[in-house]
Amino acid sequence: MKSNFRRTSFICLCVIPAVILFAIFMVAPTFNVFRLSLYQRSTFNPNEVFIGMKNFQMLMKDATFIRSMQNMLLLIVMVTVFTMATALVFAGILTREKIRGQSFFRVVFYIPNILSVVVISGIFSAIYDIDRGLLNSILNLFGAEGVLWKGEKHVIMSLVIAMVWQAIGYYMVMYMASMSAVPGSLYESAEIDGAERVTQFFQITIPLIWTNIRTTLTFFIISTINMAFLFVSAMTSGGPNNASNVALLYMYNQKNLGGGYGYAMAIGVVIFLVSFGLSALVNKVTERDILEY
Amino acid sequence: MRLKKESRGDRIYKIFIYVVLSILAVLILVPVLWVMVASVKETSEHYGSPWALPSHIHWQNFADAWNEANMGGYMFHSVSITVMALAILLIVALPASYCLARFKFVGRKFLNTCFMAGLFINVNYIVVPIYLMLSDGDKWLKGFLGSGFLLNNHFIVAVVYAATALPFTIYLLSSYFSTLPHDFEEAAYIDGAGYTRTMLQVIFPMAKPSIITVILFNFLSFWNEYIIIKTLVTDKNAWTLPAGLLNLMQAQQSAAEYGPMYAGLVLVMLPVLILYICVQKNLTKGMTVGGLKG
Numbered sequence: 036m037k038s039n040f041r042r043t044s045f046i047c048l049c050v051i052p053a054v055i056l057f058a059i060f061m062v063a064p065t066f067n068v069f070r071l072s073l074y075q076r077s078t079f080n081p082n083e084v085f086i087g088m089k090n091f092q093m094l095m096k097d098a099t100f101i102r103s104m105q106n107m108l109l110l111i112v113m114v115t116v117f118t119m120a121t122a123l124v125f126a127g128i129l130t131r132e133k134i135r136g137q138s139f140f141r142v143v144f145y146i147p148n149i150l151s152v153v154v155i156s157g158i159f160s161a162i163y164d165i166d167r168g169l170l171n172s173i174l175n176l177f178g179a180e181g182v183l184w185k186g187e188k189h190v191i192m193s194l195v196i197a198m199v200w201q202a203i204g205y206y207m208v209m210y211m212a213s214m215s216a217v218p219g220s221l222y223e224s225a226e227i228d229g230a231e232r233v234t235q236f237f238q239i240t241i242p243l244i245w246t247n248i249r250t251t252l253t254f255f256i257i258s259t260i261n262m263a264f265l266f267v268s269a270m271t272s273g274g275p276n277n278a279s280n281v282a283l284l285y286m287y288n289q290k291n292l293g294g295g296y297g298y299a300m301a302i303g304v305v306i307f308l309v310s311f312g313l314s315a316l317v318n319k320v321t322e323r324d325i326l327e328y
Numbered sequence: 329m330r331l332k333k334e335s336r337g338d339r340i341y342k343i344f345i346y347v348v349l350s351i352l353a354v355l356i357l358v359p360v361l362w363v364m365v366a367s368v369k370e371t372s373e374h375y376g377s378p379w380a381l382p383s384h385i386h387w388q389n390f391a392d393a394w395n396e397a398n399m400g401g402y403m404f405h406s407v408s409i410t411v412m413a414l415a416i417l418l419i420v421a422l423p424a425s426y427c428l429a430r431f432k433f434v435g436r437k438f439l440n441t442c443f444m445a446g447l448f449i450n451v452n453y454i455v456v457p458i459y460l461m462l463s464d465g466d467k468w469l470k471g472f473l474g475s476g477f478l479l480n481n482h483f484i485v486a487v488v489y490a491a492t493a494l495p496f497t498i499y500l501l502s503s504y505f506s507t508l509p510h511d512f513e514e515a516a517y518i519d520g521a522g523y524t525r526t527m528l529q530v531i532f533p534m535a536k537p538s539i540i541t542v543i544l545f546n547f548l549s550f551w552n553e554y555i556i557i558k559t560l561v562t563d564k565n566a567w568t569l570p571a572g573l574l575n576l577m578q579a580q581q582s583a584a585e586y587g588p589m590y591a592g593l594v595l596v597m598l599p600v601l602i603l604y605i606c607v608q609k610n611l612t613k614g615m616t617v618g619g620l621k622g
Contacts, residue, residue: 041522042431045523049424049527050428050439052419052424053420053421053494054424056420057442057443057491057494057495060491061446061491061494061495062442063461065449065453065454065457067454068453081464128348132342132345134345140349140352140353143356144353145608146356149600149604150360151552151553151554151600153570153571153573153574154570154596154597156574157577157589157593158359158360158362158363161362161363161366161590164378167375168378172377172378172379203352204356257448257450258450265452265555268555287456289456290456296456299456300456300457307453
């Protein structure tokens, strides 16, 4: 038998560095988001004054904040719907059908996911450019007017396109993994019963990977909040006229906007609560009896 | 077994599928390749049709990006911060995940729950309080030592990267460690190896595939990161590639120097693409194990 002391000290040595780093750089800052939201702290002066819920009251009247929250929710919904639909269909095709070059397609579809958002925003600047952009030059070819892709009217749509472009591969690989676990015999018997491919997809594939779809919905909510911030800060900086501002960027920019850190953290708290609320809601709505195979 | 003759409908469906798949592949590949072509175009050529190929390969863009736009310096910072962060992460996360997965001790459940909860906290939610903590720390140090060293410090940036990557890494590694049978350790103990030696010489070598997955994912996220470095380092010349490139792109909107900008884009994505092509099997396989990474 090994002595108890040596076992304990070994465990401590192994675990404590991770716990310390985690506590300092994740637990404490998260705690501070909530604490500071009740304080006033200006950008230049580190003095903190307790002001209770005042920051939140101000937020409710801040038109830019409300707009950035709306944009964030709009992006979550649109990116989730488009990415999920496309990723599910393509994953279904790639797992069910015998496709030549299957792994080529899988490798290509995943490429956007490994690129930095800065690179992607550089690529999409070239696509969306007014005079020399790829998209407008194609439109001109058909005699159509060039579109102001990053103008106030279309900027959200342009962001959605870029974000879906980036995310499809990731979710596709994820769905493919769970789809390939569905036993082929189910499809064979469905085929004998005369079920078409589309019917098979909706009656067999979707119900059987439902748990996985629910998990990814939570990922969608959490990661879109973050990706929207990255994309907007690299592509449009929230402009024009806050038309593409999102909540996390508005929080980050308080440092320069003069709202102070307390105000910024109040925004952070609202984002936290909205994301948790939304995840809980989605989880509740999508609850089904788990099917086994 | 049942033989089925391919009907005409099936054939049309097959063709339709290939067309759709190819369209998506083109939509992904063309923009990426376009940037690569644009990076060797001459300045005047950027004002012509965007689809025109360059008359000759203009490598000068890369030299300009490397020297004048400081991409060389950014590249060096990117490499050194990424390497430091990966090293810290592995040294801290490997033993911790091993213990959390395989030893029963007081508080283990609590710690596992904490790290799991950490999966849902994105760095960008807490980057402002991290900045505040470090700048307050610097002020305190100034009164103490005369100068602070927490902000504008690449090592600290690497520590922040590593610390915020801990939940995901520990989750991935411990889910692997918990699948191993306990016989491995028992055999090692009987042979007289201590805890440390068992961990280093028996367990870690077996975990190599998982460790590679961890390195890959975190390499991608550290290499591509630009919010933290921009927040914690004020000197623009000390930034990493993506942050420096973003700065260049935003400056570019007024002064049109497209060549070096696209060259910079290529410099950021090329290492990642090469790595991806070498290891794409591990990456997509590891992803389904790791599941969560936004």
